[in-house]
Structures are given as C-alpha cells and as structure tokens.
Amino acid sequence: MADEEKAPPEVHHYSDLQEVPWDIQNYWSQRYRIFSKYDEGVWLTDDAWFGVTPEPVANQIAAHIAERAPAGRSILIDAFAGAGGNTIAFAKTGKWKRVYAIEKNPAVLQCARHNAKIYGVDKQITFFEGDCFQVLKNQLKDLAPYSVIFASPPWGGPGYRSDEVFNLKTMEPYSLETLYKEYSAFSEHMALYLPRTSDVKQLAKFARGDSKAAVIHYCMEGHSKALCIYYGGFNVQS
Ligand SMILES: C[S@@+](CC[C@H](N)C(=O)[O-])C[C@H]1O[C@@H](n2cnc3c(N)ncnc32)[C@H](O)[C@@H]1O
Numbered sequence: 001m002a003d004e005e006k007a008p009p010e011v012h013h014y015s016d017l018q019e020v021p022w023d024i025q026n027y028w029s030q031r032y033r034i035f036s037k038y039d040e041g042v043w044l045t046d047d048a049w050f051g052v053t054p055e056p057v058a059n060q061i062a063a064h065i066a067e068r069a070p071a072g073r074s075i076l077i078d079a080f081a082g083a084g085g086n087t088i089a090f091a092k093t094g095k096w097k098r099v100y101a102i103e104k105n106p107a108v109l110q111c112a113r114h115n116a117k118i119y120g121v122d123k124q125i126t127f128f129e130g131d132c133f134q135v136l137k138n139q140l141k142d143l144a145p146y147s148v149i150f151a152s153p154p155w156g157g158p159g160y161r162s163d164e165v166f167n168l169k170t171m172e173p174y175s176l177e178t179l180y181k182e183y184s185a186f187s188e189h190m191a192l193y194l195p196r197t198s199d200v201k202q203l204a205k206f207a208r209g210d211s212k213a214a215v216i217h218y219c220m221e222g223h224s225k226a227l228c229i230y231y232g233g234f235n236v237q238s
Helices: 022-028 055-068 085-092 106-118 132-137 141-146 176-184 200-205
Strands: 075-078 098-103 125-129 147-151 190-194 214-220 223-231
Touching: 055 085, 055 147, 055 190, 055 214, 055 223, 075 085, 075 141, 085 098, 085 106, 098 106, 098 132, 106 125, 132 141, 132 176, 141 147, 147 176, 176 190
Parallel strands: 075 098, 075 147, 098 125, 147 190
Antiparallel strands: 190 223, 214 223
16 A cells, blocks of 8 residues: 555445445455455545445446547646546546546545555546535636546435436436536536436536437446436547
8 A cells, every 4th residue: 555544434345244334244245346456545525435436337428529629729628526436537548638536435535645646646636625616717717718527426415326317407416407517617628427327408408509419328247327417528429
C-alpha cells in the first residue's frame, strides 16, 4: 500500500465475513468483482458498498467515454465520485489531462483518494469535497469548454428495485431533469449512469435536437447492471 494514513471511524476494510454487517455481506462476497485489488487495503464506508460501480463495468464505461468523447475534450469530471470506482477507471485509461472527482461526503472522499493510491492513479486526479453543482459553478467553471461530465447519482426514491420501469422524475435526491439542467449549463457532453430499467421516454426527452444521444447497457454475466445515457455528441453509433 502507498501509505499508512489512518481511516476515519466510519471507513472499514473488512477482511473476515464475521466482521461484515449482515446487509453488506452479499456485496462483500463479491468484493473482488467490485475492486480487484480489494486485498491491497481498499476502503469503503458501509453505505458506499451499495453504490460503487463494479470494476469491470467501470472499465467498460471508461473505455467507451475515452474512445468516443467529442474532439477537444481533455478533462473528465466525475460529479459523484463515491469511493472511486469510476474515477479510478477513468484515470487508468490515460486519456485525460486531468480527472476531477467530486464527492460531498468527506469520509467517502477519503476512500476514493485512498483507493486511487492503491491503483496507482491518485496523481492524475484532483479531489473536491463538496456539492458537485456548486463545484462546477465555482471552482471548475473555467474548464467547461474542455470537459466531459460523468455522473453516477444516488438512485433513491420509490421503486428502484421493484418497479418494472424506473421513474426518473421521482429519483431522489436529484431527478433526471435536475441533473440534466444543472450539467448542461456547464457542458452539453455528459454520461449519466442510471438504473437499467430507467424510463427510455424520459431519457429521450432531453435528447431533443441531439440525434447522437444513445443508451448503452452495461452487463455482467449476461445481465444488465445499469445503463448510461450519453448526451451531447458522443460518437456512440459507430
Ligand atoms: C452512487 S454513489 C457513486 C459511486 C461511485 N461511482 C463509485 O463507483 O464509487 C453516489 C455518491 O454521490 C454522493 N453525492 C450525493 N449528492 C452529491 C452532491 N450533490 N455532490 C457530490 N456528491 C454527492 C454520495 O455521497 C455518494 O457517495
């Protein structure tokens, strides 16, 4: 491991099933699919287990964005960095001059920073603790012309697991409309990581006049884990 920093109290590296809280045991049993370097000391808060993008999916998304981002875009902003699943994958591609990772929960951000060190990519990433909408408007506004935004928001609200079609209007705490409006004021080039059952009509609503918006499902073992909607001229059809 890169250093001997101390984990905040809500951050853990569980190495034995007996220490793992019951509601994350299922996630822990898949820990190497989530972070292949788990045993090198990966940190997570108990809540972060539920939201982290598994490494193979994060790698696929990072490859797609790197290959198909519009010309002239050299900055990748991960607006909801969490424990770093996607951020690390973006940095590993070597495509970006800089990766900016924003996370409002300080303990979770510390996990992202620590996990990026384990993967040897922390030097390519600038970490921001705070609200992504504010950070985009304030600290990062000058980078807008060069940036692509990736966002994996929380999928809270009614129905994520039970509804056949997930309603993006009632997604909490940020609806699709809120995300789209906030991000498009900064950069039209964005990829949003959303539940696999997301309402396609709602996704299409924001693609008006943008013939190249596209949905890609990301699958593991023959099952869709989630989808990304790409808005703003990603070269996703070739
Ligand atoms: C689904 S998780 C992201 C997981 C991440 N992609 C990963 O692979 O580890 C969503 C994260 O967004 C953070 N978050 C929620 N609202 C935020 C905001 N307004 N600005 C920045 N981060 C926020 C939450 O604390 C949570 O860690």
